[in-house]
Amino acid sequence: MKHKILVTGASGAFGSLACIQLAENGHQVVGTMRSIQGKNEAIANALKAKGVALAEMDVTNEESVNSCVSSAIELMDGIDTVFNNAGIGANGILECFTTDDIQKMFEVNVFGVQRLMRAVLPHLRQQGKGTMIHTSSCIGRVTTPFLASYSASKYALESLAEGYRAELSGFGIESCIVEPGGFPTGFMGGMITPSDTERLTQYGEMANLPETALNGYVAYVESIPEQRPERVAEAVVGLVNTPFGEKPFRTVVDFSGLKEGIENYNKVLNETTKAIYTANGVDNLLTLNKD
Secondary structure (H helix, E strand, O other): OOOEEEEOOOOOHHHHHHHHHHHHOOOEEEEEEOOOOHHHHHHHHHHHHOOOEEEEOOOOOHHHHHHHHHHHHHHHOOOOEEEEOOOOOEOOOHHHOOHHHHHHHHHHHOHHHHHHHHHHHHHHHHHOOEEEEEEOOHHHOOOOOOOHHHHHHHHHHHHHHHHHHHHHHHHOEEEEEEEEOOOOOHHHHOOEOOOOHHHHHHHHHHHHHHHHHHHHHHHHHHOOOOOOHHHHHHHHHHHHHOOOOOOOOEEEEOOOOOHHHHHHHHHHHHHHHHHHHHHOOOHHHHOOOOO
């Protein structure tokens, strides 16, 4: 079955590769990015050459999100699948991030998700079927030093996806989360850093550790042949191509040693979730309506 797919964050590695692979699989794809000009012009042209339609979307702006979703529905004569992939990272001493710093990231990673969901869900509910795929992270499951503010945004995304999964199951809308490990992409170099540099000096030598740790980690994942963004795109294509109602809720994509631990954690959480839902008499919300 060929799908009509909206992909946010199409200028990044995961988004652009997913757009290309989905289009190569015969799916109709609209990729979105903040602008198709300037620094994004080259990737925009490459996507268009692969048959991907493009639309501009700023996920921090509700009017932009609503307008783009409407345009995508018009371009494809509908939407049945959304790959909610736009995101931004942050690396640094947690105390030195101002609330404005963290809010800037949450505007994309959390509030941007909510804007997109509110824009697209009326259409999906009306047609009685749809698929939502969210890009989270392995560190949306476990927190590591210096990346805690980013992890917080992905923890929040995981919670939103959990809630939507239950509340939308009766409308025939399935939910999936993709949890990549760290991959050597431009994402690593575009992270927000703390703006309170004065407070940073109070941390002494530790102030240099976030950058040192990140550079070391990038070198490590670059040394792993399989740890490439194409693997994440392949996982997304695999989910899209999996029959409706048979998709796993969470898919971990990692070859650096995180996969088994995160999958074990997810398995325990899944059983705990079932038990809590059952105890509260709402376990039916974990069953997707396939009619």
